[in-house]
Structures are given as structure tokens and as C-alpha cells.
Amino acid sequence: MKINHYNTVNLNPYRKQMNQSLKQKEDVTMQTDKLHISKEAKELQSSYLYETKRKERVQQIKEQVQSGTYVADIHETAQKFYKFWVN
Numbered sequence: 001m002k003i004n005h006y007n008t009v010n011l012n013p014y015r016k017q018m019n020q021s022l023k024q025k026e027d028v029t030m031q032t033d034k035l036h037i038s039k040e041a042k043e044l045q046s047s048y049l050y051e052t053k054r055k056e057r058v059q060q061i062k063e064q065v066q067s068g069t070y071v072a073d074i075h076e077t078a079q080k081f082y083k084f085w086v087n
Contacts, residue, residue, distance in 0.1 A: 037045075064070035 061070060
């Protein structure tokens with residue numbers, strides 16, 4: 001009696017496990033990061049209102065300096081310098 005080994009070529013108990021681990025590695029490498037910025041965040045980022053108020057304040061100070069009516073507050077200036085250098 002002769003016994004032929006039927007389908008022994010594909011008989012590897014670890015093959016399925018190796019294929020799964022390779023597939024998981026491929027999935028991990030294909031993932032990419034995504035970033036979504038909401039409309040509100042974009043508006044805050046542009047800060048148009050802040051820029052316009054700052055421009056108006058700078059223009060006001062320029063006019064006062066040119067006309068000679070600008071007086072700087074020494075104590076406030078010193079406090080801001082102190083806060084800047086300490087913090």
C-alpha cells in the first residue's frame with residue numbers, strides 16, 4: 001500500500017500567523033495623520049478684530065507723538081519690562 005502525502009506543501013501551521021503579522025505591519029505604515037481646523041479656529045487664527053484695534057491704537061499713539069502730546073506712563077512701562085524679564 002502506497003500513501004501519498006496530499007497537500008503537504010501548504011501545510012505550515014505558522015504561515016497564517018506570519019501573514020497576519022505582515023498585514024498588520026502594512027496597515028500601520030499606511031496610516032497617516034489628519035488635521036481638521038474648524039471655521040471658528042480659522043477665524044480666531046486670523047484675528048482680524050485684534051489687528052484692526054491694534055492698528056488704530058498704533059495710529060493714535062503715532063499722532064500723539066507727532067503732535068507732542070504723548071506722555072508715557074513710567075510705572076506701567078517699568079512693570080511691563082519687569083513682567084517680561086521675570087516671566
